Amino acid sequence: MTETYVCSHCEATVTRPFEIRSLIRTCDECDENGRFLHESLVESLHSLPDEELPDDWETLPLDERFELALRQGLIQLTRK
Ligand SMILES: [Zn+2]
Numbered sequence: 001m002t003e004t005y006v007c008s009h010c011e012a013t014v015t016r017p018f019e020i021r022s023l024i025r026t027c028d029e030c031d032e033n034g035r036f037l038h039e040s041l042v043e044s045l046h047s048l049p050d051e052e053l054p055d056d057w058e059t060l061p062l063d064e065r066f067e068l069a070l071r072q073g074l075i076q077l078t079r080k
Contacts, residue, residue: 005036008062035063044075
């Protein structure tokens with residue numbers, strides 16, 4: 001089993017043999033140290049209704065979009 005994680009800053013991806021919500025690592029592509037979100041979370045961020053989102057949404061790193069969407073109740077975390 002491999003799971004895909006997406007860089008919050010440049011959307012480069014890495015795979016890991018386990019599933020968690022996010023990884024903290026330094027990106028090979030953009031050299032930012034930050035969060036890589038599991039691809040399922042990134043997909044849910046892409047399916048949010050535009051009218052609920054702030055104007056600068058597209059400029060935010062993915063991890064900030066994720067935190068914001070959680071605070072606004074736009075996404076739910078499913079527990080396994
Ligand atoms: Zn990156």
